[in-house]
Amino acid sequence: MQYYWKNGVQVSRGFDDDAVLVKPGRDGSYEKRAYDPDELFAEYQAMGRRFKAGSKHKVYTRGAKLTDEQFNAFMQRLSDAKTLDELHAVGDDILKEWTPNENGRYSAQWDEMSRHAQALEKEMQSKHDSVSGVSAAIDPEVKAWARQFPNEKLWVYREDGELFFREGSPTGVKTTDAEDASFRNGKAKHTHTTSIGGTFGEDDIWFTTENWLSEHEVEDTYHGITYRLVRNADASEESVEKFARAYEEESFRNYDRILGEIYDANGGEEAHLHGATLEEKLEAEMRLKPIQHEWLTNNAGSWGYDYYQAT
Secondary structure, three states: OEEEEEOOEEEEEOOOOOOOEEEEOOOOOEEEEOOOHHHHHHHHHHHHHHHHHOOOOOOHHHOEOOOHHHHHHHHHHHHHOOOHHHHHHHHHHHHHHOOOEOOEEOHHHHHHHHHHHHHHHHHHHOOOOOOOOOHHHOOHHHHHHHOOOOOEEEEEEOOOOOEEEEEEOOOOOOOOHHHHHOOOOOEEEEEEOOOOOOOOOHHHHHHHHHOOOOEEEEEEOOOOEEEEEEEOOOOOHHHHHHHHHHHHHHHHHHHHHHHHHHHHHOOOOOOOHHHOOHHHHHHHHHHHHHHHHHHHHHHHHHHOEEEEEOO
16 A cells, blocks of 8 residues: 655555445444545545535635615615515615625525515515505504594404403504414404504415414494405415415406596506595595405315305
C-alpha cells in the first residue's frame, strides 16, 4: 500500500494482498466492500462545491439589504392594498424590484415583511369575522352605519357537547385561533341583524370551511329568514377551501359590477368603491344578497355542501 499527501490530506492507494475495508452497515451488520481513498476525496470535494453553490444553509444575513427608505416604502405599499388581489399584486412587484444576491434577501427585512403581508392577508380574509356584506370589512363608513342595529350573536355547539357563545358588533363577532381549533366538526349558528340581512357572507363561508364545521346556520333577524349550510360526504379539506375562494371571488366580482351599474346610473364617471356614496354601497350589497343565495343554491353541492333556505 502506498501513502502520500494530497491537498494537505494523507491518503493511500491500493491494498495489501486480500485487504478490504470493513465498515458497519446501517442495520448493524458488517459488509466487506472495496475502498478507494482517491474516490472518497473527490466526493468530499464535490460536497464542498455543492454546499458553496447554495443550499438551505445559505448565509441569509448577507442577503441583499434594502435601505430604510425602500423597506418602509414596500411596507406602506402592502398596507395600502385594499383587496387580496391588490395585496398579491404588490407582493409580486416587491419580489421583482427587490433583487436577491447570491445569498438571497436580507433575512430580518424579509421575515418582517412576510409577517406584515400575512397579517394583512388574514385580516382581509377576515376568517374570524361574520360581516354583513362585502364592503363592511374594509369600509369604515359601512361599519359606522351598521352600529345602529342590534349586535350579532354566534353560537357554536362543539363536538364534545360544549356550547360556545359570543355577541359582538353587527360587522364582526371575533374568535381567537385557539377557539377556532375547538370548533372542528361543530355546528354553528349566527345572526345577521342589519337591514342588508341575507345569506352567508364571504367571511361566514371562510369561518365554515376553515373550522371544518359540519353545519352552519345564519338567521337574518331583520327579514325573518334562515339559511343553512351542511357539509356532506363529498367534502374534503381541498374542496372546501376552493369553495370559499370561489365564493369570495364571485361575490367581489358581482359587488363591483353592481356598484358600477349604480354609480354610472347616478352620473358617476367611474365605478369605484371609494367614489360611491354610502347609500350606493348599501344598495349594491342588498342587490348582491339574492345573487349570493342563487350561487350557493346552484354551486355549493359541487364543493361538498348542501345549502338551502330553512325558513
